[in-house]
Amino acid sequence: MMQESGSEATSNGSASQNGASSGNPFTDCNLREVRSNGETPSLEVSAADLVHLQQHQALQVARQLLLHQQQQQGSGLKSPKGNDKQTAQQVPVSVAMMTPQVITPQQMQFILQQQVLTPQQLQGLLQQQQTLMLQQQQLQEFYKKQQDQVHLQLLQQQHGGKQSKEQQVAAQQLAFQQQLLQVQQLQQQHLLNLQRQGLLTIQPGQAALPVHQLTQGKHPHHFYHQLWKEVTGGKDENTTNNHGSLDLSTGSIHSPAPPKNSLIVNHHASTNGQHVGHTPKRECLSNEDNPHSHPLYGHGVCKWPGCETICEDFQSFLKHLNNEHALDDRSTAQCRVQMQVVQQLELQLAKDKDRLQAMMTHLHVKSTEPKPTPQPLNLVSNATLSKTASEASPQSLPHTPTTPTAPLTSINQGLSVITPTSMHSGGPYRRRYSEKYNMPISPDLSQNKEFYMNAEVRPPFTYASLIRQGILESPEKQLTLNEIYNWFTRMFAYFRRNAATWKNAVRHNLSLHKCFVRVENVKGAVWTVDELEFQKRRPQKISGSPTLVKNIQTSLAYSTSLNAAFQASMVENNIPLYTTASMGSPTLSSLANAIREEVNGAMDHANSIGSDSSPGRSPFQAMHHINVKEEPLDPEDHDGPLSLVTTANHSPDFDHDRDYEDDPGNEDMQ
DNA sequence: GGTTGAATAAACACTT
DNA sequence: GAAGTGTTTATTCAAC
Numbered sequence: 001m002m003q004e005s006g007s008e009a010t011s012n013g014s015a016s017q018n019g020a021s022s023g024n025p026f027t028d029c030n031l032r033e034v035r036s037n038g039e040t041p042s043l044e045v046s047a048a049d050l051v052h053l054q055q056h057q058a059l060q061v062a063r064q065l066l067l068h069q070q071q072q073q074g075s076g077l078k079s080p081k082g083n084d085k086q087t088a089q090q091v092p093v094s095v096a097m098m099t100p101q102v103i104t105p106q107q108m109q110f111i112l113q114q115q116v117l118t119p120q121q122l123q124g125l126l127q128q129q130q131t132l133m134l135q136q137q138q139l140q141e142f143y144k145k146q147q148d149q150v151h152l153q154l155l156q157q158q159h160g161g162k163q164s165k166e167q168q169v170a171a172q173q174l175a176f177q178q179q180l181l182q183v184q185q186l187q188q189q190h191l192l193n194l195q196r197q198g199l200l201t202i203q204p205g206q207a208a209l210p211v212h213q214l215t216q217g218k219h220p221h222h223f224y225h226q227l228w229k230e231v232t233g234g235k236d237e238n239t240t241n242n243h244g245s246l247d248l249s250t251g252s253i254h255s256p257a258p259p260k261n262s263l264i265v266n267h268h269a270s271t272n273g274q275h276v277g278h279t280p281k282r283e284c285l286s287n288e289d290n291p292h293s294h295p296l297y298g299h300g301v302c303k304w305p306g307c308e309t310i311c312e313d314f315q316s317f318l319k320h321l322n323n324e325h326a327l328d329d330r331s332t333a334q335c336r337v338q339m340q341v342v343q344q345l346e347l348q349l350a351k352d353k354d355r356l357q358a359m360m361t362h363l364h365v366k367s368t369e370p371k372p373t374p375q376p377l378n379l380v381s382n383a384t385l386s387k388t389a390s391e392a393s394p395q396s397l398p399h400t401p402t403t404p405t406a407p408l409t410s411i412n413q414g415l416s417v418i419t420p421t422s423m424h425s426g427g428p429y430r431r432r433y434s435e436k437y438n439m440p441i442s443p444d445l446s447q448n449k450e451f452y453m454n455a456e457v458r459p460p461f462t463y464a465s466l467i468r469q470g471i472l473e474s475p476e477k478q479l480t481l482n483e484i485y486n487w488f489t490r491m492f493a494y495f496r497r498n499a500a501t502w503k504n505a506v507r508h509n510l511s512l513h514k515c516f517v518r519v520e521n522v523k524g525a526v527w528t529v530d531e532l533e534f535q536k537r538r539p540q541k542i543s544g545s546p547t548l549v550k551n552i553q554t555s556l557a558y559s560t561s562l563n564a565a566f567q568a569s570m571v572e573n574n575i576p577l578y579t580t581a582s583m584g585s586p587t588l589s590s591l592a593n594a595i596r597e598e599v600n601g602a603m604d605h606a607n608s609i610g611s612d613s614s615p616g617r618s619p620f621q622a623m624h625h626i627n628v629k630e631e632p633l634d635p636e637d638h639d640g641p642l643s644l645v646t647t648a649n650h651s652p653d654f655d656h657d658r659d660y661e662d663d664p665g666n667e668d669m670q
Numbered sequence: 671g672g673t674t675g676a677a678t679a680a681a682c683a684c685t686t
Numbered sequence: 687g688a689a690g691t692g693t694t695t696a697t698t699c700a701a702c
Binding site: 481482507508510511512518524525 | 690691692693694
């Protein structure tokens with residue numbers, strides 16, 4: 001399941017590039033700087049650059065046509081001779097042939113439906129479409145004027161020979177067709193580029209889509225018009241043909257050059273193909289309580305997709321918004337694209353929700369089965385699982401759910417990140433995951449808190465780890481026994497039954513382990529954690545082999561980039577990530593931080609321990625996806641030496657009124 | 671096969 | 687005396 005989502009998240013070749021470099025403005029800037037310096041981009045040319053190149057080429061053609069037209073207009077009427085005639089007279093060329101579509105509306109919609117395009121790619125396509133629509137309009141203007149000229153010339157040359165007239169018409173037709181061919185070649189080139197970039201997935205049946213099909217498609221302006229109708233609710237009168245960026249009077253074309261008008265420039269690029277740009281919807285949510293806020297304005301920058309114009313203040317932003325993003329075709333199309341983006345995200349969210357629901361349902365059903373099947377990617381060995389299954393006997397734990405627990409979050413799917421401590425199995429297997437791999441349980445608990453709270457699944461941690469976690473989560477880092485009980489029952493649905501058993505175990509662990517220190521209080525006694533003792537419980541040394549150190553460094557780099565990507569993604573997406581109100585905000589960034597801390601701790605330990613090469617278990621088994629060899633280390637040694645709390649003050653923050661259901665009243669204690 | 675750690679069960683003492 | 691708390695021991699199991 002996780003791999004599947006991972007493959008979906010990186011469904012096209014550019015996604016990984018986006019995931020790797022995007023979100024890092026410095027990287028993007030560096031790339032641009034390299035190109036601007038004239039150095040040959042050795043490896044990568046971004047899709048945006050290619051689209052810009054295409055736009056530039058298309059605009060060059062259009063500009064040439066316009067210049068040609070102007071030159072002709074300057075002399076055509078007075079001296080309609082020779083070469084002028086080739087263009088001065090126009091032939092009734094099919095309108096379809098004059099439709100310089102890069103992508104037909106059908107193709108555009110097809111692309112939009114493919115869900116393989118990032119919003120930036122969609123924007124790029126849209127801009128390309130816009131550019132070529134401008135080009136098309138210029139051609140139409142050109143065609144119209146040419147026909148006018150033809151008409152005038154026909155009037156002026158009524159006495160001309162019929163044969164010469166036909167020759168002129170033929171010559172002009174040839175010239176114009178050559179121009180059209182040039183445009184079509186650009187279109188083909190653009191399509192090829194799109195295919196190369198993975199932006200356009202042409203189905204096998206469409207693979208050999210001829211140009212004439214492209215040009216015979218629905219008129220882009222019609223599509224555009226429809227978009228406008230959709231956005232404006234049909235109020236499209238007097239609004240078409242309002243391409244403000246095209247100044248035919250001067251013959252200059254306002255190139256939609258980035259960054260101001262570019263729909264492509266977006267430093268907050270996507271991660272794994274997910275849209276991470278500032279959507280008005282989200283901004284609206286985040287700024288709705290600020291009177292001087294605007295969904296499209298933030299941090300002094302216009303958040304209109306692809307704009308990023310710096311606005312000094314809110315007033316200037318409003319002015320900019322009214323000027324640059326007025327109600328015109330471009331803005332409408334951009335709005336339409338944004339709608340598509342939102343729709344895709346919503347669709348993806350719905351799919352992921354359904355998937356999660358199916359997974360939960362599946363796991364719930366399987367919890368009643370006698371023998372759970374091992375999970376893919378389960379880090380616990382199959383032998384453990386089989387033991388777990390067989391051990392879930394009524395004698396030991398009558399209601400022990402044997403569900404292979406896989407607390408999942410949508411982000412795990414969306415970003416293809418395997419929650420290390422999520423890959424565990426429930427049930428009363430003897431060696432808990434946190435102990436086995438010496439992993440801190442906080443990331444797992446944080447991320448899967450709701451899961452444990454609602455699913456009657458045994459957390460894969462030792463009692464000692466859970467007790468420690470409960471104590472450390474408390475404000476005073478100390479808990480009474482009853483508060484520890486409450487924490488267990490509050491945090492884990494599993495511990496809302498068989499209270500006699502697990503409470504006894506809790507007490508047993510508190511007394512058994514030196515890491516739990518009992519501190520006398522005026523109100524009784526509280527339990528604290530001696531971190532030093534806790535970490536000394538299972539001294540597992542890390543091998544000082546160069547391979548391991550290298551792998552750990554790789555892991556560190558990975559986790560660092562992961563952290564950055566996660567944080568960027570979090571910031572940009574503002575995804576709640578199944579957060580809960582009562583316990584901070586378990587996020588991917590926290591997970592990444594936890595991973596990084598793990599690796600940092602491992603590195604510290606590796607540096608400090610050095611040459612102990614005893615074989616053993618590795619907490620990085622949990623991070624096997626980053627290719628870390630299994631060698632022993634103790635990643636928690638980087639923790640502070642001691643967190644023993646001796647204060648007698650105690651502020652109970654837990655409710656003591658919680659009833660312990662199925663609590664037999666410690667009948668075993670009698 | 672021995673060692674170790676953890677879970678479970680139980681007994682017991684002590685305190686409230 | 688009941689209930690809760692804390693300690694200790696024993697047994698079983700699994701991983702190493």
